[in-house]
Amino acid sequence: MTVVTHSTSAAGTGSRVHRGRRLRRSPALRALVRETRLDPAMLVAPLFVRPGDGVREEIGSMPGQHRLSVDLLGSHAEALVSAGIRSVLLFGLPEGKDADGSGAWAEDGIVQQAAREIRRAVGDDLAIVADVCLCEYTSHGHCGVLDGTAIDNDTTLPLLARAALSLADAGADVVAPSAMMDGQVAAIRSALDDEGHAETAILAYAAKHASAFYGPFREAADSAPAFGDRRAYQMDAANGREAMAEIRADIDEGADMVMVKPALLALDIIAAARQATELPIAAYQVSGEYAAICAAAERGWLDRRAAALESLTAIARAGAGVIVTYFALEAAGWLREQSR
């Protein structure tokens, strides 16, 4: 152990200098006074589900992530549970797409099948969160239905509600509307309540910026818009006050948890959200945040493990109690090693 030498000019004269280093001297002292701790139980693992049998297809833009066919989900879910992960967020690549995105509410839709299979495999050990959006299911790749080239808010709402109902029927514990349509939380809440799903929770993607960092996801989920972009419905990344208004609106509409996304790019909003509500705050470390760390690590420019854990710690420190991250399974392993 290194010995700290006291400077006589400070210590000897009796003056009280701030010596922050006293509590940084050893791993034990640092662990003792650490303010933020990550726990695998706070991490949500996103999963991409695709048709087929025995298919485990690597996602090019997201090294280490795979699209899995339904039959492989059971063993993957078991691996997550043994690592200490308690929740998954499901995305689907349907067999076919149409203008309305009807695959989003098909009784035997890809995510509906996935939810049933995960429940069969691990029972209640995993909380099943299902993303509710149309972009993976529409032929044009937008998050709502079209009116010309515009995305029509109010005709999209009943479709999102229908998707949420169908996912609740398939056993989702939580539905997570991410389409950024105004009124989507209220529409989903009332549909769930009317149809006997009063217990199904809503995780609202409340403050979701239009972001360049969703790029790798759109390859993963085959959900890139065929024309234009999402700026007419997702928020302008320059706006923090507006993010708070979105969060308040979703809470008023009945959200049980609110999410901020992307995470590292909106730490200020996570912190403000933590102050503004007692509800659980979730943050989504999105595909581009993951891919950036992976790419730099592959080149030897960043230490993958250290960079991933530091970024997750920063997101937690800002105030997120729930973190959606593609590092979930890996991070759970690192955290277990650390605690030994």
Ligand code: PBG
């Ligand atoms: C669906 C949705 C997207 C993401 C989560 N839900 C894509 C988008 O808005 O374009 C992005 C997640 C990620 O980048 O990891 N609307």
